Amino acid sequence: MTDQSRDVLPIPGAAHDPRSGPSVGWRGRIARQPTTKAYVLLSPTLMLLIGVMCVPVGMLIAYSFWTQNYLEIDTTFTLANYVSVLSKKIYPIILWRSIVISLSVTVATIVMAYPIAYFIAFRVRRHKMIWLILITVPFWTSYLLRVFAWKVILGYNGVINSALIWLGVIDAPLEFLLYNPIAVVITLAHAWAPVAILPIFVSLEKIDRSLLEAATDLGDTPFERFFRVTLPLTVPGIVAAFLLVFIPTVGDYVTPQLVGGPDGMMIGNLMYTLFFRVNNWPMGSALSIITIVTITAVGITIWRLTRRARGKAQ
Amino acid sequence: MTKHNIAERLASGRVSRRSLLRSLAAVGVGVTMMPAIPGRATAAGKEANLFTWSGYEVPELHGAYKAKHGVYPDFSIFADEDEAFQKMRAGFTPDVMHPCTYNVGRWRDADLLQPIDTSRLSNWGDVIPTLKTLEGTQEDGKQWFVPFDWGNTSILYRTDLVDMEEESWGLMWDERYKGRLATFGSIDETVPYAAIYAGIDPYNMSPAEMETVRKLLQKQRPLIRFYAAEETSIEQALAAGEIVAGSTWNGSVASLKAQGLPVAFLNPKEGIMTWVCGLVIHKDAPNLDKAHDLIDSMLSVEAGIEMLNVIGYGHANARAFESVSDETLAAVGLGRDAEAFLKKGVFSRQFKDRDAVTAMFEEVKAGF
Numbered sequence: 249m250t251d252q253s254r255d256v257l258p259i260p261g262a263a264h265d266p267r268s269g270p271s272v273g274w275r276g277r278i279a280r281q282p283t284t285k286a287y288v289l290l291s292p293t294l295m296l297l298i299g300v301m302c303v304p305v306g307m308l309i310a311y312s313f314w315t316q317n318y319l320e321i322d323t324t325f326t327l328a329n330y331v332s333v334l335s336k337k338i339y340p341i342i343l344w345r346s347i348v349i350s351l352s353v354t355v356a357t358i359v360m361a362y363p364i365a366y367f368i369a370f371r372v373r374r375h376k377m378i379w380l381i382l383i384t385v386p387f388w389t390s391y392l393l394r395v396f397a398w399k400v401i402l403g404y405n406g407v408i409n410s411a412l413i414w415l416g417v418i419d420a421p422l423e424f425l426l427y428n429p430i431a432v433v434i435t436l437a438h439a440w441a442p443v444a445i446l447p448i449f450v451s452l453e454k455i456d457r458s459l460l461e462a463a464t465d466l467g468d469t470p471f472e473r474f475f476r477v478t479l480p481l482t483v484p485g486i487v488a489a490f491l492l493v494f495i496p497t498v499g500d501y502v503t504p505q506l507v508g509g510p511d512g513m514m515i516g517n518l519m520y521t522l523f524f525r526v527n528n529w530p531m532g533s534a535l536s537i538i539t540i541v542t543i544t545a546v547g548i549t550i551w552r553l554t555r556r557a558r559g560k561a562q
Numbered sequence: 563m564t565k566h567n568i569a570e571r572l573a574s575g576r577v578s579r580r581s582l583l584r585s586l587a588a589v590g591v592g593v594t595m596m597p598a599i600p601g602r603a604t605a606a607g608k609e610a611n612l613f614t615w616s617g618y619e620v621p622e623l624h625g626a627y628k629a630k631h632g633v634y635p636d637f638s639i640f641a642d643e644d645e646a647f648q649k650m651r652a653g654f655t656p657d658v659m660h661p662c663t664y665n666v667g668r669w670r671d672a673d674l675l676q677p678i679d680t681s682r683l684s685n686w687g688d689v690i691p692t693l694k695t696l697e698g699t700q701e702d703g704k705q706w707f708v709p710f711d712w713g714n715t716s717i718l719y720r721t722d723l724v725d726m727e728e729e730s731w732g733l734m735w736d737e738r739y740k741g742r743l744a745t746f747g748s749i750d751e752t753v754p755y756a757a758i759y760a761g762i763d764p765y766n767m768s769p770a771e772m773e774t775v776r777k778l779l780q781k782q783r784p785l786i787r788f789y790a791a792e793e794t795s796i797e798q799a800l801a802a803g804e805i806v807a808g809s810t811w812n813g814s815v816a817s818l819k820a821q822g823l824p825v826a827f828l829n830p831k832e833g834i835m836t837w838v839c840g841l842v843i844h845k846d847a848p849n850l851d852k853a854h855d856l857i858d859s860m861l862s863v864e865a866g867i868e869m870l871n872v873i874g875y876g877h878a879n880a881r882a883f884e885s886v887s888d889e890t891l892a893a894v895g896l897g898r899d900a901e902a903f904l905k906k907g908v909f910s911r912q913f914k915d916r917d918a919v920t921a922m923f924e925e926v927k928a929g930f
Contacts, residue, residue, distance in 0.1 A: 318917075319672050338930045404804035421804075423741060427788045509788050513928050525644045526920045 311533035329534035346514040356437040361444035369452035384442040398435040427509025444489040451485025610852035611636040613656035622868040626859035657853040662839040664912040677704035685861035692901040712876040715835040717828040719807035731759040744808040747789035765911040812894040816874030836907035
């Protein structure tokens with residue numbers, strides 16, 4: 249029954265003889281803890297996360313306290329970069345502009361995504377999965393190509409201008425469509441729409457249909473029923489969509505670079521400049537850390553503000 | 563029925579050490595074998611790798627290399643030299659790179675270059691003599707830079723949309739064309755002509771002079787529709803009529819005139835900008851012999867004919883000029899005499915304080 253010649257891992261739950269080897273004593277007790285088991289299971293992912301995320305962020309933090317000397321890095325600890333970033337007008341203002349653009353994108357995306365999610369959740373009877381896949385398929389294509397497509401649509405000789413001229417509505421092409429923050433908001437809202445549709449769809453699906461029936465029985469019109477029952481119950485989905493769209497779009501680089509024009513520059517472009525043009529990696533790292541902290545602060549604020557609304561939905 | 567479900571066995575703890583180690587070894591062997599899978603191109607491939615601006619990977623420029631080695635060289639493209647610099651500092655190792663003269667010193671200081679052995683270049687004797695001794699290209703008696711192409715930076719404008727009395731850089735500050743102008747976003751192209759317009763030497767600016775140039779660029783900003791990263795966006799916008807004038811190089815003249823558009827290349831009274839770009843070899847170039855062959859092939863007469871007739875820039879090989887007509891050269895604003903050409907304009911150099919100029923221009927572009 250006890251096969252001592254078998255080499256067994258000290259993974260708890262293993263049916264092996266506990267009389268010998270590392271499974272005895274305090275190490276064995278640790279090995280049998282559920283948390284150790286969890287960590288061992290997670291370890292490949294943990295290694296990947298640590299290597300791909302924690303190490304680079306750690307390097308960013310380290311760089312942000314150093315300074316750049318022409319081609320060398322001076323590794324004496326200094327806060328000069330942070331002082332520089334926070335005191336020059338350009339960085340806080342562009343960061344503020346990025347947050348405002350991002351908030352506009354998020355609101356626009358959620359407003360557009362909600363009806364689509366509602367349609368799939370309530371009006372589609374069969375094959376909901378296929379609808380969802382079809383709607384998210386554009387998201388699988390290259391992001392860069394989608395931004396270029398918007399450049400073609402909004403451009404001087406683009407789809408919108410050509411159509412309006414052909415219809416005779418305007419004589420000369422509209423110039424305000426491209427190379428400004430509006431173009432950035434339009435492009436980003438389109439690019440991130442599928443990301444907002446999915447969480448809202450999930451929370452709409454979870455609504456107990458009997459609650460809606462009850463509301464109708466108690467005399468609510470469909471309109472009132474939506475605002476008093478459906479919408480509050482989907483707040484968790486909306487908050488999830490908000491965070492999923494807001495956090496990545498603040499630091500976007502490609503869209504402002506291609507369709508933003510001089511006024512549409514965002515914080516991601518400034519970071520690119522610091523790293524690739526000015527060749528000042530420490531300053532770029534300081535700017536990145538400040539951006540990360542700011543976005544986290546905004547995210548936590550949203551989370552806190554909606555705590556009560558989310559609690560009611562639970 | 564035995565199901566070899568590793569995940570299930572791992573979760574219930576029924577994996578023996580031997581079988582776990584076997585699976586890990588298989589993963590390790592698989593990962594190590596991946597680079598051996600054929601068909602994966604890397605910078606350290608078998609052919610010489612040319613790291614260059616876009617547009618220079620056309621086969622006609624590399625005919626001599628193909629004739630000698632049977633295949634074309636590999637190409638990696640950069641949009642501007644700052645990006646190329648950062649990429650190489652991060653470890654990218656091409657064989658031959660294509661910077662302009664003003665960056666040779668910086669790249670050499672960053673320990674990215676090795677001298678070129680001109681005795682291995684059969685076409686070196688035909689290179690225009692002035693171009694061999696440009697500033698910054700020779701050090702310790704060695705040749706660090708082989709000239710390849712030369713030309714102008716100036717304004718290309720639509721003759722049917724622009725009312726031009728006297729050719730001057732002031733076109734880029736003309737309020738009549740507000741929102742219909744475009745310029746390059748890089749400092750090497752745009753900041754110098756602002757300084758030239760103000761009568762300042764762009765490459766030795768004092769802080770007060772830099773302030774003057776900054777104000778001038780800030781005055782220009784509301785008139786600019788977009789700051790371009792490459793000349794194709796300017797060419798397309800000019801062709802569509804979206805902009806009436808944009809800063810660009812001779813090559814754009816050739817390509818737009820070929821499309822039949824009424825364009826002209828500005829020859830400003832304050833002085834046109836000139837540049838010479840060429841080839842350098844990376845310090846750790848993996849294919850040194852092929853690198854020299856590549857440089858030699860780009861210096862050949864046939865590459866020169868392609869450059870002069872089709873692409874529209876000057877070439878370093880004097881013999882290539884023999885087969886090109888005066889009209890072709892004049893159409894793109896070049897001449898036969900490279901020495902006189904370079905003397906006439908403001909030659910592109912390295913800024914005295916490049917990082918300060920970059921910071922200034924980026925702030926102007928952002929609106930500050």
